[in-house]
Amino acid sequence: MLKTLKTGVAATLLMTGAAYADGHGGPYAEYAGTTLVVNFPAHPHYNAAMKVLPEFTKETGIEVEVDQLPYLKMRERQTLELAQDEGEYDLISYVVFSKADYVFADQLENLAKYFMNPKLADPNYDAEDLIDGYVQNIGVAGGAKGYLPGPTGSLFGIPFGSETSVLAYRKDIFEKHGIAEPETYDQLLDAACKIPELEPGMGGMASRAASGHQASHAFLLHLAPLGGRVFDDAWNPIINNDAGVQAANALKTIVDCGPEGAMSFGPSEAANAFSNGDAAMFLDSIAFMPGFENPDRSQVVGKVGYAMHPKGVRRGSQTGGFGIAIPKNAENKEAAFLLMQWLTSKQGDLMVAMEGGNPSRFSTYQDAGLNEKYPFAATFGEALKYADPDWRPIIPVWGKINADIGTTMSKVLTEDLDIQEALDGVAERTRAVMEEAGYYTWQ
């Protein structure tokens, strides 16, 4: 789907004309009339972003063509585009786990040279205000473990449309039965199984569980707060330790006490189950939450309370979503940087957020107007402080390991495979994958 967003040519000409007339054209004058081709996912945040793009064109004279794709299809397309000598895209949005692949294949621009360029970098950009966990998780590569920040890391992208996890729960149901807002995992699991008994026909918590990526995501969501990790610092798989078993048990309990058919839920099915009133809780990305307050689609408007991702032995909500970056083979890199900077500036971030996007800046979450429009904004801002950038590894072989975890978890959920045995199997196969990829070369 190729949508061209164009303001009147006349207006553009007028603006550039005016800029040249007073001697210096401002930062954008040189690029006015350029057309940028960008690749965005079909995602609520980017739908919101597309609504503010005409504003960018009006202000700068740079036109933007958007190629929108389903988010799981983006990587395939981008892999093909980025490998060419001259790519079609000037700016791409990438899913966080693509970072490793693109950076490793040397396909993304290092952003340092743009932030060093006084003609391009906006002095009022205020990078300190960007949410730190997101920048680390999505933007930086080359530091600790290769995919995290650290003294050797550098910036390749800027978070845009980033997400963390929060708990949505039915205030009315919880109040009716005197159940407290779940603060810890014990309370969460307790409530999840109590509700189907108290409210016949209603599941405890709606969760993703479908075989593959979804089941793996759901498992990892519980693994970090319960104190687990996929690897230790030397890349040894530790997914089968006590924390791993606990996380798998938590997922199994949740699905067993969940709404009917929960075993084949993807995220949207789970969100639908919650908004139809078939489940009393929903623990997932903030991207789904605005939908619960939309009277056209949700039957639970006004009945939903929002809480932080419950705590196990530590707080650790997910970090995920998208970032934007400039491909090495882009045609209009500098203009692309200007668009990137504009979209993630304080003003741009707020504009996108007001249209229903997910903010990437602390200041946006504190904005009074936003809090008035979306009452949950404050909780999200708070949750972000505990967002865990290392909740899943972002390494080139992750796709394969992720699929294995997902398939195995699905077997645990549907075929009653023994959890310890299942995780031991994952650890063993993961070790073989890592061995082959060369992670044990220095041991």
Next chain:
Amino acid sequence: MSIARVNRLSPYMFMAPAMVIMAIALLYPLGYMIWGSFRDWNPSQSIGEAEFVGLKNYITLWNDPNFRESIGVTLRFAFFVVSIEMVLGVGLALLLDRDIRGMSVLRTMFILPMMIAPVVVGLMWRYMYHPTIGTFNRFLESIGLPKVDWLGDYALTSIIIADIWQWTPFIFILSLAALQSLPRSALEAARIDGATPWQQIWHIKLPLMMPVLIVTGLLRLIDAFKVLEVILVMTNGGPGLSTEILALRISRTATEFRELGVAAAMSNYLLILLLLLTVAMFAFTRIQEARAARVRAAAEEAS
């Protein structure tokens, strides 16, 4: 150049354009895939940059339990789908091979499922199988039976049912065409000799239809090995690996695991498997025909 030589060459000259097109469109991609299957090839690399690893991809796959499970699922799926569809399709054709009013409308309606885009078929069945709002479970509930977790506990059965719904008409249409082109004289002779309808079907119609049925079955078999979209939409291979047929695993290996070499090797295994099946099937018909010819010759000699 002598005229005889030109005459000898001319057929090849006429064939040349077709050969060139075939080489470009058919053999080049196939060769590319075979060449790729010997390499450790990541989608961010061009094929030239990829490291040559010999038969490693094939050996890894041979020892990969997930790949074996996937082959098992594919074989089971193909077997049930093709045999049930053949029985239903041929049965329907035998039933409907008569002059019924509105037959052409009926026939058009029968082949509708085939015309629907596979993704839509997948979505439709997924919603019909939905545990709470799906048609099937609502029906079961209304007549007081317990609900069934179609895409959970019975995922493979459920996708087999969907495929049968979609592709039985294909077999039906082809067998109907075969039936209607049968020599009327043989049937008439059988009727005059007092053959019952069952005997007519068993001894006349089916044997005469056999060549068409074999090709039809083969086409369905090849298709069943490659079906992707419907299963992708309905279960995405889950739960576990219970519905992950080979085509789906190949697609996941290429896009999710980013191992193009392994995916190419897997495609080649699939190709070899299909080739063996096809050859076996044709060999079987050859043997059958040869035996029939021998019997006929023996009968002629005796008379």
